[in-house]
Every structure is written in structure tokens, then in C-alpha cells.
């Protein structure tokens with residue numbers, strides 16, 4: 716199994732080694748330039764796939780910082796499996812902390828444009844109505860998107876599916892009706908699984924990645940009325956083809 720979205724740089728070294736022993740592979744996702752650099756260092760030591768980007772739910776980058784990130788991504792293109800995580804500040808906005816939406820959209824557009832130019836997919840934090848803006852930009856720059864921990868209206872979920880993008884679900888599929896709805900609507904061929912670790916999912920240790928992924932697979936199998944093996948194999952295939960991964964030990 717692959718964890719298609721984990722913030723590996725937020726774990727301690729001993730925890731990382733434990734996590735990497737539990738799975739076939741991970742997409743280790745960055746939240747800013749510092750974590751992108753840290754992931755590149757980790758990639759030199761561990762067999763991991765990494766991304767570089769800027770998480771939207773934090774204080775915005777200045778133009779100079781954005782240019783620095785863009786230059787860094789260009790310089791390290793060959794080490795990257797995607798640009799991300801990028802997106803729009805759904806939760807900051809709800810807290811009334813977004814003063815100028817256009818600045819966030821400009822940042823997102825800059826990085827999706829870059830992804831198109833570098834022929835990389837993007838990891839998106841774009842839930843609910845934000846997905847519509849992301850979809851338009853993906854279409855404009857001809858970029859393939861992974862909508863991570865996705866939630867939206869049925870109409871928007873269906874638009875993401877129709878445009879051929881991928882969607883991942885976390886262990887909150889066990890209790891969250893919105894995530895269960897996503898799993899119902901998304902064809903198995905466009906689904907991935909993730910922990911978003913070290914996010915604290917109720918009932919799981921943040922280092923129990925195998926347990927979390929297994930629980931998601933079990934639940935998807937129930938929702939889709941398919942065998943566990945069929946679900947696991949298809950999701951494995953999806954992750955490997957979306958992120959263009961090399962073969963690893965299949966038994967983990």
C-alpha cells in the first residue's frame with residue numbers, strides 16, 4: 716500500500732523509519748520551502764517520493780518568497796513527483812482571516828502554471844467551492860490534479876471526476892458522511908488513500924500508517940461492495956500511475 720499524502724517531514728527520524736517499514740511507499744508532501752528542502756534531504760536517505768509547494772492555510776508568501784520557491788522547484792524538478800500541497804484557504808477564510816482572496820488565487824495560479832510547464836501533477840488542498848476555482852486553473856494549464864482529503868457538493872465532486880482528476884480519502888471515511896459520499900461517487904479508478912499524517916485521526920496512532928490505510932481500504936470495499944483485494948490493487952495502481960512511481964516491494 717501507498718500513503719498518497721503524508722507530511723513525513725513533521726515526524727521524528729525514528730518515527731519515519733517505523734512508518735516507511737509499514738508501507739510500500741509514500742508521497743511525502745511539503746507545506747513550504749523549508750519543508751520542501753527537508754524532504755529533498757530525506758529523499759537522499761530514504762526511498763520516498765516527494766513534492767514541493769506551499770500550503771494555503773498559513774500566512775501568505777511575499778512576491779520575493781514566491782519567486783524563491785518557484786526557482787527552487789525549477790532547480791529540483793527531477794527530484795519531484797508533484798507540486799503541492801497548494802490550494803485555497805478554506806478554513807482561514809471561515810475564521811475571517813482572508814483579507815484578499817485574489818492574492819491566494821494568484822499564488823495558486825502561479826504554481827499550477829509552473830506545474831504545467833514542468834509537466835508535473837499537483838496536490839490540491841481545494842475543498843468545497845474552492846474546487847471550482849482549482850478545476851478551472853487545472854483546465855487552463857492542462858495539469859493533472861490530486862484533490863486530497865476532498866469534500867464538496869455532489870455536483871462539484873462529479874465535475875472533478877469528469878475532468879479526470881484523482882481524489883483521496885483519509886481514515887475519516889470511518890465516520891464522516893461527507894467523505895463517505897465522496898467514496899460513493901468516485902470511480903475506484905480515480906481514488907487514492909492517504910493519512911495526511913501526522914494529522915490525529917480518532918482511534919489511531921499518528922505512526923500507525925498501515926492500520927490507517929487498511930481501515931480505509933476495508934471501508935471503501937464495504938461502500939463499493941467490492942473485495943478488499945480488488946480495492947487495494949486498483950488503488951495501488953492508481954497511485955503508482957498518477958505519481959509515476961517505480962516498482963517496490965508489493966508485500967507491504
Ligand SMILES: [Zn+2]
Nearest residue numbers: 720744800911
Ligand atoms: Zn496535507
